[in-house]
Amino acid sequence: MHVFVTGASGWIGSAVVDELLAAGHEVTGMARSDASAAKLAAKGAKVRRGDLDDLDGIRAGSEAAEAVIHLANKHDWADQAATNAAERAAVQTIGDTLSGSGRAFLLASGVAMLVQGRPATEDDPNPFHGPDAPRGGSENLALEFADRGVRPVSLRFAPTVHGDRDHGFIAIIGEVAHRAGVSAYPGDGTNEWSAVHISDAARLVVLGLEKAPAGARLHAVAETVPTRTIAEALGRAYDLPVASVDPAKAAEHFGWIGGFFGADLRATSTATRELLGWTPTGPTLIEDIDAGAYSPR
Structure with a gap:
């Protein structure tokens, strides 16, 4: 499968690219810098230069791929509004591009702040909606594309x-x-x-790509x-x-x-372990x- 990966040279993205290639998938990774591009190319991945603000590049990368794994995020704690806006715009662009194709769209989310007073489970809906919410409400936005012929899967990583x-x-x-x-x-x-250890998280992403149904919420928690x-x-x-x-x-x-x-x-990750x-x-x-x-x- 040809997979387009945003954040391909990041901490999680680098491990995911390695796992995808080891599983026999073809990878095109988005890279912001010459150094990141060189690292991806050395692994055997194709490279698309761009960043999270390059919506045309994200659209083109998504159009050319059989699946998209969106892991990029600005993580600018000093300007959360800009971070959230960029995340929402990227998710909207990917979802619109994949609409009607039946292709997989996996995106990074998290287990933090989902519930209070007990462990969060995969059955817990994300409470954050709308562009002003944390991460721009991107998880709920992505999952809505299940009604538009996309196979969205939320990757809820441990903190x-x-x-x-x-x-x-x-x-x-x-x-x-x-x-x-x-x-x-x-x-x-x-x-x-x-x-969760990085190796286990990367393996979960590839299993989610290959096995998870539309609308699945996966917990990368060990x-x-x-x-x-x-x-x-x-x-x-x-x-x-x-x-x-x-x-x-x-x-x-x-x-x-x-x-x-x-x-x-x-x-917890009980449901994720059973599903995958x-x-x-x-x-x-x-x-x-x-x-x-x-x-x-």
């Missing part, structure tokens, strides 16, 4: 997709600990984060880990003391990520931290 060279949330929390001289956690640290346990592991990695931070001062200590680290971001026959086999988050994946470089 940490971990592994060596990850520069996401755990790496940021580690950097905060390094600067502050203490590996901290908000409150009593019993709130939990969902996590485990949930208390934030105190995460802080203790980062303390070992950075050789720092571990301490609690008053939740009221979490934003002051952690910055923008404090709101996430203080939240309970639990989710997916079983996570990669290292756990704590095993990765202890093995040096997030140690100071």
